[in-house]
Amino acid sequence: MPELPEVETTRRGIATVMPGQALRALNVFEPRLRWPVPADLPDRVKNQVVRACERRGKYLLITFDHGVMIVHLGMSGSLRRALPDEPAKKHDHVEWRFDDARFLLHDPRRFGAVLWHDLADGPVLAHPLLAKLGIEPFDDAFTAQYLFNGLRGRTQNIKQALLGGDIVVGVGNIYASEALFRARINPRIKAGSLSLARAERLWTSIKSTLSDALTSGGSTLRDYVNATGTPGSYFEIHAAVYDRAGQPCRMCQTPIKRIVQGQRATYYCPSCQRR
Template sequence: MPELPEVETTRRGIAPFLEGRRLRGIEVRQPRLRWPVPVEVLARILPGGTVRTVERRAKYLLLRLDAGTLILHLGMSGSLRCLHEPTTPGVHDHLDLVLEDGDRLRLTDPRRFGALLWTEGDPAAHPLLAALGPEPLGEAFDGDYLYSRARGRRQAIKTLIMDSHVVVGVGNIYANEALFRAGIHPARPAGRISAARCERLVAAIRGVLAEAIELGGTTLRDFHASDGRPGYFRLQLAVYDRGAEPCRTCASPIRVTRLGQRSTFYCPRCQR
């Protein structure tokens, strides 16, 4: 599933292709995605509109036009491609945003868990975005904030930092990696983590996500960037998907358990 670094990588790939360009319209071949694509509304509103900016909120891409905002989610296995030449769509190529000169932004989504929605209001107030926590790379997410959200909680710290109401975009891969860097056991109760260790964990989350973005995300099964290339952060993984392999720091075997129904990888010696 594309996580925050993969979505940010996609945003950086499509922004130069879209920003400042006028739309001819939209071609929808399969409107039944996670939620129905508002085909009639988009067919009426999009022609002649200009894409002003391409932004990201959590794992949602926001294509801002003067009349409103397209809210796009890649779902479990979606991807976007920038096309300069006519290409016959495949069975999973569900829609194209068509630019004035014929260039296209194509959404491919084999599992159809993605979404393309429209809002004329502030997208931050949209029901899908309104209750989201702060961005992990933004100023609002710091050690004091995480400590305040963790105090008194018995839930595992890993499930806390994966809660999008607490902080967005810390998916399973990056939660495992950040906790390893911070030296914190993923099952440790959140309320038993000191303010200093929360500060260390915030720094680890920021570092892991920033590095993953620079390396193009983490390809494990489905994700490719908008230019078709895979992400390469997988080459840097310290614990995720390395069960029974030696820890890169102390050589102890990496252990695997399940927390919140998600595979959890950790070093029993380095993480406490």
Template sequence: MPELPEVETTRQGIAPHCEGQIISHVTVRNPNLRWPVPDDLAARLTGKRIKHVDRRAKYLLIHLEEGAVIVHLGMSGSLRIITGDTPPLTHDHIDMVLHSGTVVRFNDPRRFGCWLWADSPETHPLIAHLGPEPLSPAFSGDLLFQRSRGKRTPIKSFIMDNHVVVGVGNIYANEALFKAGIHPKRHAGRISLDRYRKLAEAIRETLSAAILMGGTTLRDFVNSDGKPGYFAQVLLVYGRTGSPCTQCSTPLKEIRMNNRSTVYCPRCQR
């Protein structure tokens, strides 16, 4: 599933082609995504100018002069920048055609993504109650410490909760906890302020590095130019079960938490 770095990579890829452009028309080939594409979406967008393209958590926000389109890539979706004469493939569900001739094409084999309209995206139910962005000044170890008091939730589940902080998906939670030396099953309420400050920095460092490298190569993810991300080449624990720890050479262990793969070093993470 595309996570925050993959979505941010997509935003950076499509924004220069979209911002300031007028939408000529929109073609919806299949409206049956996770939530049905609004019947009036094409009418709302046609003739409107795109002001800017933002990201909130794993949602892309295509802001017009009034209102915005909320786009989610789901488990297998992607946005491609293509030319208008590129024939659509089976899972190419939506085309947003710009006056420049550029087409923003949405492909989603599993159809778990979405294209929704919002008059005010900040108050939309999908957006309104999200936690802070991990790369923003609003996020800190002090914030994590305050929100964790009294909680017996495993720390990995805690930092993956979008109400606590957005965008720390499974891969990046594994990596950040390893860098911070924290066992993924330790109770969130039993971690000190100093360790939370180290964890917050590890989260920022991990996500920033993944964005710079174009995201993590997953089976279904490609960025806006059709190329995969390459952060997987430098993963320290995720996908390396049984391999030696890069710090102490102890074989890495794997457990299942909330039905997700969790890899850690039994010696370095406490």
């Protein structure tokens, strides 16, 4: 699934083009995404000027004067810039067409979303999909103490606590495994058992892992590409454990182990990340 670095990389890409431009047409080729694309959405935004391209968690927020388009890339989707006459590919479901640019939402599994929040309904951050999200990992308010306080009393394993997104957003399955490895924390331990010192290590690792991923443009897993159609390079440069089951740990040469937690694959080094 595209995680925070991939979504932020996409946001930065569209933010260099969309703001200040009138959206001449929103063409919906397949409305049956995770939630149906509102039938009246093309008419709502036709010839309306995009004011900003923002992000909350894994949601892209394309802002107009009268509302916000909420876009999610789903499990394996991407939002890429296309050439003016480039034919839409299979699984290209929604097109944003401007005077000098067009973007296509590619979503093979149709788990993504293109929704509308009207300004008359209040702040977009109060939308049900956004209201309960945790703090952003690069927010100044996200501190080691904040993380420690959020984990206290939790009996679920630390990996699942990170994936929940109600403490901090954006630490999805891929980067949770990587951050836990950097912090030398076993993914199976109870979240509430972390000491403040270990929470500080995890806090540092979360920020550094996501920062490295942003610098390299996200991952190259599956068919993720950024807004320019370019794949990221995180896994070519940084990946220590994710998707490396059976391969030697880069630190101690112990074979990387793969387990399943909450129906998601977890990778860790049994030597570096002892319980």
